[in-house]
Amino acid sequence: MQSHRNPFSCMRRLFCCVIGKFTNLIFPHVSPYGRRSGIRGEIVIVQSSGQPADPVKSAFIQICSATTVDPTTGKGKLSEKAYLRYGKSNVSNGEKTTTYKIMFRVEPGFGTPGALIITNQHEHEFFLKSASLRTPNNQTIEFDCxxxxxPFVKTGTGRVFFSNTKYLPNQTPHALLKLRKEELISMRGDGEGERKEWDRIYDYDYYNDLGNxxxxxxxxxxxxxxxDLHPFPRRLRTGRPPSIADPSTESQPNMVNIDNIYVPPDECMSSKKMSEVISSSIQAAVPFLIHGAKSFFEQESSSFESFDEVHYIFSGNRSLIVEEWITENLINVLPPKVFKEITYESIGAPFKSPLPQIIAExxxxxxxxxxxxxxxxAGTNPARIQRLEKFPPTNKKGKIGAMIESHIQDNLDGLSVAQAINQCRLFVLDHHDYLMPFLERMNAKDDCVYASRTLLFLKxxxxxxxxxxxLSLPSPYNGDELGTVFIPARKGEAAAxxxxxxxxxxANDSVYHQLISHWLQTHAVVEPFIIATRRQLSMMHPIHWLLHPHFKDTMHINALARNILMSSGGILEKTLHSAEISMELSAELYKDWRFDEQALPADLLKRGMAIKDPNPYNPTGVQLLFEDYPYGADGLEIWVAIKTWVTDFCSIFYTDDDSVSSDQEIQSWWLEIRNVGHGDKCSETWWYRMTTLSDLIQALTTLIWTASAIHASVNFGQYAYYGYPPNRPTLFKKDIPWEGRVEYGEFLKDPDKYYLKMLPGKLQMSLSVALLEVLSRHASDEVYLGQRSSSMVWINNEEVGKRFDKFSKELKQIEKRITERNRNPNLKNRRGPSGIPYTLLYPDTSNVELKGGITGKGIPNSISI
Known part of the structure; x- marks a missing residue:
C-alpha cells in the first residue's frame, strides 16, 4: 500500500527545521526539539606587549561535565566546541585584558560543568586569566586559570582547568575522576628529553648544573x-645535554638569552616583574656578562682609603662606565621581549643607591x-645564635678552654662561668666546627679566613x-689547630x-647567612615541595590551593640564581670568602638539616633560646628566655597566626585522622618529598608520619612559615646591614696584622686604613652592594602574607573566605603589637645604637597597590626574590 504524505505537514516540518536551525545559530541555548541547551561563558585573557594580533581567535573551548559520564571515554560529557570571537578589551592598572562572551551547546542531561578544556590552534601562545560559566538554572561556576x-602543535594536547570547587580525591565527582588522574600524570613526564618552553613537566634532578x-x-x-659526601635537595630537571668534558655535569644554557633557562610556564614570573628584576640587577650582572671590561676592573681594583670614602659607592658616580656598557650591549644580553619593557630611566634608577640604614642615622x-x-x-641572620650549655664551647681541653675562661671571668657582672651558664646568660655564635675542614682550601688563594667562636653575655x-x-686555623704540623682569643678593648691597638x-x-656569619640560612634553608629546601605538589596534588585538591600562593616565582628565581649567582665564576663565588667551595659548604650543612626543626618553636628549643611552657593554653608551647629577642617575639606571633589559619582551613576539608591517612594524593605527595625531593634524607626518622591531621597541619605550617616568614627575615634586611660592607664584610684579602709581621707597622700607623685594605677592592665591593640592593627589593606586584592576588578568583567555599579574613585581621593586630614593641624604650634590641627598627617580620597587610622597593618590612607569601 502506497503511503501518501500531507503536503501541508511536510511544509510545516520543513519550516520548523529551518527556523530551528536559524534559532540555534542566533540563540544556541534555545532548542525547539530539546536536542541542545546552552551554557553561557565569559573568558578573560591578558594581552601581552608584542603579542600577535588576536591569537585567541584560533582557540576553542569545551566544557566537561562533573556529573554525567560519557560511556565512550569514561570521562565527563563534553560540550560542543566554542570558539573565542569578538572580545571586548579593557585596561586596568596597566594590564590590558580582553573578555569573550561565548555560548556552549550541550546535550540534555549534561549536568553541572566541572572542567574546561581549551585548545590553541594558533602558532603563538596567549595568557588565559580566568573563566566563568552561567548555567540555565543561574548557577555561576568560576575558574581561576x-x-x-x-599552541597545540607544540603541546599535542588541550589544556585542562578545573573549577574553583575543591575536592579531596575520594570526594571527586565520578565524571572528573579520570580527568583528574590524567592531568597529574601528564605533569610528571617520563624523565626523558630536554624540556622546552611550553612543557608543563615537573621532574627532579641533582644540582649538576653549577659547574662548566x-x-x-x-x-x-x-x-x-x-x-653521602654531597647530599642536597633536588632541583627541577631541565634535561639539558651533558657537558663534553664531564658527562655527569649538565651543559650550561646560553646566557646571552635568559629565556634559555627552563622553568614550567606556570612558574615563570610576570614580564613586568622580570623587567623590574633585570633593571635593578644590571649593575650587579653586567660586569660578568659583558666582555671587554678589563679596564674597569683594573681601575676599580684599589681599596678604599677611609670610611668616608666608602660613601663613594652610594654617590651614583661608580656606574658611569657601566652605563656606557649598558647602552651599547644590553640589547645583546636580553631577549627582545624583555628588552622592550626596560627603559633608560628604569636602568639608570638603581645606580643611585639609597644610604644603608646601618649608617643612615x-x-x-x-x-x-x-x-x-x-x-x-635582630639582624639578617637572627637564628644562628644559641645558648651556651657547657663550658668550654669546644671539645679541645686545656689551653683554649683555660684561656677563654681567664679572659671572660671579669666580664660576667660578678658571676662565675658556672653561675652564668646556670642562669642562662651565656650565648655562643659558633662558626667553628663546620668551617675548619674547609679552611686550607679557602685560604689557598690569598683569602684570609678563620673559624670563629664568639661568646656573649646577657646583661x-x-x-x-x-x-x-x-679565631682558629688548622695547624700545618700535627693536625691540631691554632687558636687565638680576643677580648673587648676600648682604646689603642687592642681596640683596633x-x-x-x-x-x-x-664575615663568617655573613657567608653562613647567604649559603645556609638564606639559600639552603629557604630557596633550596622548598623547591622539592613545589615539584611534589605539582606532580602529586591535583589542582582540584584543597591543599594545592592553600600552598599555591606560597610557591609563586620561587622556581624561576632559583633557576636564575643557579645560573647567575651560584654557578662557577658567578657573583657569589666572587664576593664570598668560600668562593668555589660555597655550594660544597652548603651541602655539608644540609647534613644537619631537619624539616621538623624548621618549625619556629622547635628551632628556638634546639638553640636554647626558649624553654617548654607548661601552660597548656600557650599555642606555641614555648616561652622565650627573654622578651627582647625581636626575631623570636615577632616570629612566634606570626607562627601562631599561620598555624591557626592552616588548622582552620584543614578542618573544613578533613574531619579526622582517617581522612588524612586515606587521602591518596597527600600520602603520595609526602612520600615523594621524603624519598625523592629530599631523597638524601629519606632514612631519617624525624619526618612526620603523615597519618594524622596534626601531622598535616604541622607540616603545612612549617612549609608556609619557611616560604614566607623565614625568607623575609633573612632576605629583606640585607641592604640595610650588608649595604655598608665594613659592617658585614664577606671576605678578606689581607690577614690579621699579627705582631712581628711587616703588616703590623702598617696597622699601627693607621688601623682604620689597614682594616679597609683587608676588604675587597672597590669593584668587588660595589658588585656586592648592588646584588644586596637587588635582593632586598620588593616587587611592585608583591603579594604579602594575609593577602591574595586581586586577580585570583576565590575558592568556592564561603567558610574558607571567613577563616582567611580572620587570618588577615590577626596579622593586622600583630602589626600593631610589633609597632608598639618597637616604640618601647625598655626593649633595646628593637632598635639598638643604629636606630634600625626591627620590621623584617612586620606582615605589611596594607592594601596599597603597586608598592615595592627597599622597605625593610613586609612578609611576601613566597620566596619570590
Missing part, C-alpha cells in the same frame, strides 16, 4: 645530591659592641655583650684588633 596556553668544565678544569664543580653605631650583639638577635638590660672571640676580630666573625 592564570596560565599560558601554548667545558671552560676549563677550574670551572668544574661537584654534583650535589645523590651521595648613626655612622659609627656599627662599630659598637652593643650593635654587634644586637644584630645576632641585665637584656642586651648581648660580646666577651670573647676565638678587637674590631678586626669582630669583622672576622661578621
Amino acid at each position: 592564570g596560565s599560558w596556553i601554548y 668544565p667545558d671552560k676549563g678544569k677550574e670551572h668544574a664543580r661537584p654534583v650535589l645530591g645523590g651521595s 648613626n655612622e659609627l653605631a656599627w662599630k659598637s659592641d652593643e650593635e654587634f650583639g644586637r644584630q645576632m638577635l 641585665n638590660d637584656k642586651t648581648l655583650k660580646p666577651i670573647a672571640i676565638e 684588633m678587637w674590631q678586626i676580630a669582630k669583622a672576622q666573625v661578621a
Whole structure:
C-alpha cells in the first residue's frame, strides 16, 4: 500500500527545521526539539606587549561535565566546541585584558560543568586569566586559570582547568575522576628529553648544573645530591645535554638569552616583574656578562682609603662606565621581549643607591659592641645564635678552654662561668666546627679566613655583650689547630684588633647567612615541595590551593640564581670568602638539616633560646628566655597566626585522622618529598608520619612559615646591614696584622686604613652592594602574607573566605603589637645604637597597590626574590 504524505505537514516540518536551525545559530541555548541547551561563558585573557594580533581567535573551548559520564571515554560529557570571537578589551592598572562572551551547546542531561578544556590552534601562545560559566538554572561556576596556553602543535594536547570547587580525591565527582588522574600524570613526564618552553613537566634532578668544565678544569664543580659526601635537595630537571668534558655535569644554557633557562610556564614570573628584576640587577650582572671590561676592573681594583670614602659607592658616580656598557650591549644580553619593557630611566634608577640604614642615622653605631650583639638577635641572620650549655664551647681541653675562661671571668657582672651558664646568660655564635675542614682550601688563594667562636653575655638590660672571640686555623704540623682569643678593648691597638676580630666573625656569619640560612634553608629546601605538589596534588585538591600562593616565582628565581649567582665564576663565588667551595659548604650543612626543626618553636628549643611552657593554653608551647629577642617575639606571633589559619582551613576539608591517612594524593605527595625531593634524607626518622591531621597541619605550617616568614627575615634586611660592607664584610684579602709581621707597622700607623685594605677592592665591593640592593627589593606586584592576588578568583567555599579574613585581621593586630614593641624604650634590641627598627617580620597587610622597593618590612607569601 502506497503511503501518501500531507503536503501541508511536510511544509510545516520543513519550516520548523529551518527556523530551528536559524534559532540555534542566533540563540544556541534555545532548542525547539530539546536536542541542545546552552551554557553561557565569559573568558578573560591578558594581552601581552608584542603579542600577535588576536591569537585567541584560533582557540576553542569545551566544557566537561562533573556529573554525567560519557560511556565512550569514561570521562565527563563534553560540550560542543566554542570558539573565542569578538572580545571586548579593557585596561586596568596597566594590564590590558580582553573578555569573550561565548555560548556552549550541550546535550540534555549534561549536568553541572566541572572542567574546561581549551585548545590553541594558533602558532603563538596567549595568557588565559580566568573563566566563568552561567548555567540555565543561574548557577555561576568560576575558574581561576592564570596560565599560558601554548599552541597545540607544540603541546599535542588541550589544556585542562578545573573549577574553583575543591575536592579531596575520594570526594571527586565520578565524571572528573579520570580527568583528574590524567592531568597529574601528564605533569610528571617520563624523565626523558630536554624540556622546552611550553612543557608543563615537573621532574627532579641533582644540582649538576653549577659547574662548566667545558671552560676549563677550574670551572668544574661537584654534583650535589645523590651521595653521602654531597647530599642536597633536588632541583627541577631541565634535561639539558651533558657537558663534553664531564658527562655527569649538565651543559650550561646560553646566557646571552635568559629565556634559555627552563622553568614550567606556570612558574615563570610576570614580564613586568622580570623587567623590574633585570633593571635593578644590571649593575650587579653586567660586569660578568659583558666582555671587554678589563679596564674597569683594573681601575676599580684599589681599596678604599677611609670610611668616608666608602660613601663613594652610594654617590651614583661608580656606574658611569657601566652605563656606557649598558647602552651599547644590553640589547645583546636580553631577549627582545624583555628588552622592550626596560627603559633608560628604569636602568639608570638603581645606580643611585639609597644610604644603608646601618649608617643612615648613626655612622659609627656599627662599630659598637652593643650593635654587634644586637644584630645576632635582630639582624639578617637572627637564628644562628644559641645558648651556651657547657663550658668550654669546644671539645679541645686545656689551653683554649683555660684561656677563654681567664679572659671572660671579669666580664660576667660578678658571676662565675658556672653561675652564668646556670642562669642562662651565656650565648655562643659558633662558626667553628663546620668551617675548619674547609679552611686550607679557602685560604689557598690569598683569602684570609678563620673559624670563629664568639661568646656573649646577657646583661641585665637584656642586651648581648660580646666577651670573647676565638679565631682558629688548622695547624700545618700535627693536625691540631691554632687558636687565638680576643677580648673587648676600648682604646689603642687592642681596640683596633678587637674590631678586626669582630669583622672576622661578621664575615663568617655573613657567608653562613647567604649559603645556609638564606639559600639552603629557604630557596633550596622548598623547591622539592613545589615539584611534589605539582606532580602529586591535583589542582582540584584543597591543599594545592592553600600552598599555591606560597610557591609563586620561587622556581624561576632559583633557576636564575643557579645560573647567575651560584654557578662557577658567578657573583657569589666572587664576593664570598668560600668562593668555589660555597655550594660544597652548603651541602655539608644540609647534613644537619631537619624539616621538623624548621618549625619556629622547635628551632628556638634546639638553640636554647626558649624553654617548654607548661601552660597548656600557650599555642606555641614555648616561652622565650627573654622578651627582647625581636626575631623570636615577632616570629612566634606570626607562627601562631599561620598555624591557626592552616588548622582552620584543614578542618573544613578533613574531619579526622582517617581522612588524612586515606587521602591518596597527600600520602603520595609526602612520600615523594621524603624519598625523592629530599631523597638524601629519606632514612631519617624525624619526618612526620603523615597519618594524622596534626601531622598535616604541622607540616603545612612549617612549609608556609619557611616560604614566607623565614625568607623575609633573612632576605629583606640585607641592604640595610650588608649595604655598608665594613659592617658585614664577606671576605678578606689581607690577614690579621699579627705582631712581628711587616703588616703590623702598617696597622699601627693607621688601623682604620689597614682594616679597609683587608676588604675587597672597590669593584668587588660595589658588585656586592648592588646584588644586596637587588635582593632586598620588593616587587611592585608583591603579594604579602594575609593577602591574595586581586586577580585570583576565590575558592568556592564561603567558610574558607571567613577563616582567611580572620587570618588577615590577626596579622593586622600583630602589626600593631610589633609597632608598639618597637616604640618601647625598655626593649633595646628593637632598635639598638643604629636606630634600625626591627620590621623584617612586620606582615605589611596594607592594601596599597603597586608598592615595592627597599622597605625593610613586609612578609611576601613566597620566596619570590
